[in-house]
Amino acid sequence: MRLSNREEKIEALWPVFLSSSRALHARARAGVASGGLTFPRVTLLRLLVHGGKATSKDLAHWMGVTTADLPGLLDKLETEGLVTRRRDVSDRRVVYVEVTRKGRRKLESLWLAAMRAIAIEFKDWSDRDIQTLRDLLARIGPAECEPGCGPSLRAPGVRRRKNP
Numbered sequence: 001m002r003l004s005n006r007e008e009k010i011e012a013l014w015p016v017f018l019s020s021s022r023a024l025h026a027r028a029r030a031g032v033a034s035g036g037l038t039f040p041r042v043t044l045l046r047l048l049v050h051g052g053k054a055t056s057k058d059l060a061h062w063m064g065v066t067t068a069d070l071p072g073l074l075d076k077l078e079t080e081g082l083v084t085r086r087r088d089v090s091d092r093r094v095v096y097v098e099v100t101r102k103g104r105r106k107l108e109s110l111w112l113a114a115m116r117a118i119a120i121e122f123k124d125w126s127d128r129d130i131q132t133l134r135d136l137l138a139r140i141g142p143a144e145c146e147p148g149c150g151p152s153l154r155a156p157g158v159r160r161r162k163n164p
Contacts, residue, residue, distance in 0.1 A: 024118055031117030035110040037076075043116065044073055045082060045107040048099040055087075055094060082106055 003011060029039045037045075040063070047062050048054060056074075060067045072098060077083040082103035088094035099107070122130055 014082040027121060028114040029115035029145060032110045035106070035113065037106070037110060041073055041077055041112070042107065043109050044077065045099055045103050046111060047105055048097060049107055053096040055096060059097060066119040070077065075102065 004110060025039065027047075032039055032042050035042075043063065044059065047059060051058075051062070054062075056067045056070045060070055063069075074083060074085070081100055084098050085095050086098065088096060100108075113140055
């Protein structure tokens, strides 16, 4: 069985997506490197800032990892005072992770560094080109947990924080 002409064109996009993703992630990692946190930890902070408190299960869903991967990510953040873990008062089995004020401040500086590093890849792009790329990619799948995202885009069971 062969791919149709259209499917071959779509198949040709795959290496471009992978290469682009790797390039952008490399820039982002370089941007946050001086801040002492890995990019996955910065991503975790960002998810918590925009999504509010969350369980390990919710965070694992958002990040595309297993719940077994999270303690390694969360322990350092908690030790540095960037997140806290608290048991749910109504169900002691549930532990929520929340970002602290210190974590918000740290994220603000590191995210700015990451975005400035990524912006280098787009230095020759017009604002219109950037918006067009965003619009086209959004048709494939919406970004989860972006500012103002609605409940339908959020992981099941995640409550939006009330005070931004």
